[in-house]
Amino acid sequence: MAIRNVVKMGDPVLNKKCKKVVDFDERLHELLDDMAETMYENDGVGLAAPQVGIIRRAVVVDVGSGLIELINPEIIESSGEQTDPEGCLSVEDYIGDVTRPNYVKVKAQDRNGKDILVEGTGFLARAFCHELDHLEGILFVERVNKEEKGE
Numbered sequence: 656m657a658i659r660n661v662v663k664m665g666d667p668v669l670n671k672k673c674k675k676v677v678d679f680d681e682r683l684h685e686l687l688d689d690m691a692e693t694m695y696e697n698d699g700v701g702l703a704a705p706q707v708g709i710i711r712r713a714v715v716v717d718v719g720s721g722l723i724e725l726i727n728p729e730i731i732e733s734s735g736e737q738t739d740p741e742g743c744l745s746v747e748d749y750i751g752d753v754t755r756p757n758y759v760k761v762k763a764q765d766r767n768g769k770d771i772l773v774e775g776t777g778f779l780a781r782a783f784c785h786e787l788d789h790l791e792g793i794l795f796v797e798r799v800n801k802e803e804k805g806e
Contacts, residue, residue, distance in 0.1 A: 656688045658696045659707040664746045664794060668705050673712045673790040676726050679768035683713070687724050687766055690715045699744045701782045703789030706745050714786040718779050725773070728763035728787055737777065741785060741795045751799035755784045 662668055676683060686709060694702040694715055701716040716723045735757030742750045759780045761773050775783050785795055 656692045659693045661744045670792045701786040703786045716782045725763040731762045732760035734758045753798045755781045
C-alpha cells in the first residue's frame, strides 16, 4: 500500500465524469488499498478515485464504523433532507453548508465485482453523496447553499 497525492481543486481531473470499472483485478485492489491509506493519512472520511488522479468509478468511505468500498456506485433511493457543513481533501481551507438527503441506498459492486447494496443515514448518507458527486465531476463547492455564497 502507498499514500497517494490528493489532487487539489483547479486540476481538470476533478471535473471529469468517471469511467465504469470493468476489471476487478489486482490493480483495482491496489488502488482501493492506496485510497484507504491516503484517506486515513489525511484524516478524511471518504475519497474518490479522481481525487488521486484516476478517472474510475471507485470510492472509499469510513465515517467511523469501518471501511466501505464502492465500485460503480449509484444512488437508487433517497429521502429526507439535512443541511450541514462539508469539507473536502481536494478543497483546502474551505467548509460550506450543503443540503443532502438524510437517507440513501446505494447499489454498487465490491472489490471482487459482487453486487452489493449499502444504506446510510445522516453523516454516512452525506459521505456517500459527496463521494459519488466526485465520480460525476462535481465538487461540493458547487453545492454550497446559495445564501452562504452570497447569491
